[in-house]
Amino acid sequence: MTEGKIVSLKYPVFGLDWQRDPDDVSFVAIAGGGGSAKSGIKNCVTLCRMPWALDPATKPALDPFHVIDTGEDLVSGVSLGSKGGLAALTMGNKTVLYRILHGVKTTSSHITEFQTDFALTDSYQSVLRFSPDGTKLATGGEDGNVRIWQLTIPSDDSEDFAKHFKAELVATLEGHGACISGLSWRNDNTQLLTCAKDGQCLLWGLKDEKWAKTGKLGIAGELPVQAQDKKNNRGKFIYRACHFHGGSDVIVTLQTPARGSSYLTKWSPVDGKFVEVLSVALPDVIAVSMAVNLRYVACGSSDGQLVLLALDSLRPIKTIAAHYLPSTGLAFLPPMQLEPSDHDEDRIREYEDDLTVLSGSADYSLYLVSGVQPTRWMHLVLCLLVFVYLATFVYLKQASHRTPKERAESAAIGGFAVRARGLVEKKSVGEPTKRVLEKTGLGDDGRTWFILSFGSAKLVCRTDTCAFSESRIYPGHGSRLIRKDGNAFMLLNSKCKSLFLQRKKPAKIVWTLGWRRMNKKLRVEEVSRRRARKTTKIQRAIVGVSVDELKKKRNQKPAVRAAARDAALKEAKDRTKAKKAEKAPVNKAANKNLNRGAKKTGNRGAI
Secondary structure (H helix, E strand, C coil), X not given: CEEEEECCCCCCEEEEEEXXXXXXXXXXXXXXXXXXXXXXXXXXXEEEECCCCCCCCCCCCCEEEEEEECCCCCXXXXXXXXXXXEEEEEEXXXXXXXXXXXXXXXXXXXXXXXXXXXXXXXXXXXXXXXXXXXCEEEEEECCCEEEXXXXXXXXXXXXXXXXXXXXXXXXXXXXXXXXEEEEEECCCCCEEEEEECCCCEEEEEEECCEEEEEEECCCCCCCHHXXXXXXXXXXXXXXXXXXXXXXXXXXXXXXXXXXXXXXXXXXXEECCEEEEEEEEEEXXXXXXXEEEXXXXXXXXXXXXXXEEEECCXXXXXXXEECCCCCEEEEEECCCCCCCHHHXXXXXXXXXXXXXXXXXXXXXXXXXXXXXXXXXXXXXXXXXHHHHHXXXXXXXXXXXXXXXXXXXXXXXXXXXXXXXCCCEEEEEECCEEEEEEEEEXXXXXXXXXXXXXXXXXXXXXXXXXXXXXXXXXXXXXXXXXXXXXXXXXXXXXXXXXXXXXXXXXXXXXXXXXXXHHHHCCCCCCCCCXXXXXXXXXXXXXXXXXXXXXXXXXXXXXXXXXXXXXXXXXXXXXXXXXXXXXXXXXXXXXXXXXXXXXXXXXXXXXXXX
């Protein structure tokens, strides 16, 4: 089992397709780019291998081997043909065909291009598909018309491949009134399934070399399961995608409203009309893309989720938070065309699980899933079975050396005893937790006891906390909300989710734990005291004074400190008096005899 995100791309993904080369080695074509503006993001189609991961712990990776540079033209879709190495790219309202030559060094060359959509405003091509044999190409766009092109493919040995190649419009299927959203070919190349945003899904067939409408599915939004969820759905229903199931007449469709839940439906022909066989709702998920193989269905949602389902019963298998932007492309691993014995020994090892799907998104990433990893509950069940298996043999060995009476008396409260045949449960009076399973039809001498005691074993399950109400969310409950910034929030139910999206304050809602905490409604046991932080003082030595001397001075009594202070102060005063006494006295009599009338001399300044 391998699962993981690939973030080595340097451009947003707008389309992808998975096909096999002439050596039966699969490769992926990833289309995208930054558009015609000077965004610094390259417009291209990258051809990559998907090398097999050595173990489940190894993350999947891409092995690019060729890049088709489209210049300033954004590539919004890609389809790989099974003949001639053709690759059809969607660029605005036209289709551009390239030829890919596989070899020691893969090369690509431009073949031709032609306009496929003729809407008066906002003309663009939305979807294109090669037929299974690679000789036809179906395109659809904003004008609501599906066009079928017959391809004349020269032999691979032709030197002037582009010169002899021809793409001829053989049919224009007019029946839809809005943009085409899905195309699917039947394996015999004679039927084409189309769906559009006008709520219609039509079936077209080739009769007498002419294409005509041969069937119609129910209008989107009229399923019985949708009527039950009418209150939760908003907006008009449309068909997002449609697919044939292999070579059979079974059809799988995807319908979504503007807001609400998505619906997967299986259709089957009965008396010339298509009848709904099974419908399943994907609650609170707006799926925007779908892929189908022989056993599984994959859906990509507008919030980046990847939903995997079993095709026979449309049973959900797994839901993965793969991206944080809408899914723009899905593709299953194509089946092998050759027998495994015909493959070269040195070929690249590939993924072999039927449930191998690749999802692309505009968040510059791909997500690969190959196989399904067992859930936590499966691991728990396996551990319990192993524990019971080992405990049975241990206690059987101990019980074989005891008499029947000793075996019965040694059964601990909370354990149970099992006999050979015909089990009847019997509760003893005064021992409500002790169960005795008694064999019927035999006397005490014929009874065989097998004792298992599990003591006080407890099962511990992991719970999450609701981001709004702060309540516990047990396994199997709640929903995960992932914002565009990548932060995930667990919410208990739809009510909490609605209030969380409305940015309501939990402290103002009476039933939340935040309101109860603010209004002191919690019990004492529920409130955890904050741990008081105590600062620890560390005494370090100072230059010239040791730690012991510092501790001794710090532990001195106030009286001793006052006496030492007085002594130091007296000593300082005595020292000052001694300095003053050492100075010589001034002779005052000599100062009186000075001539007071003497003329003052000195420079009085220049004149």
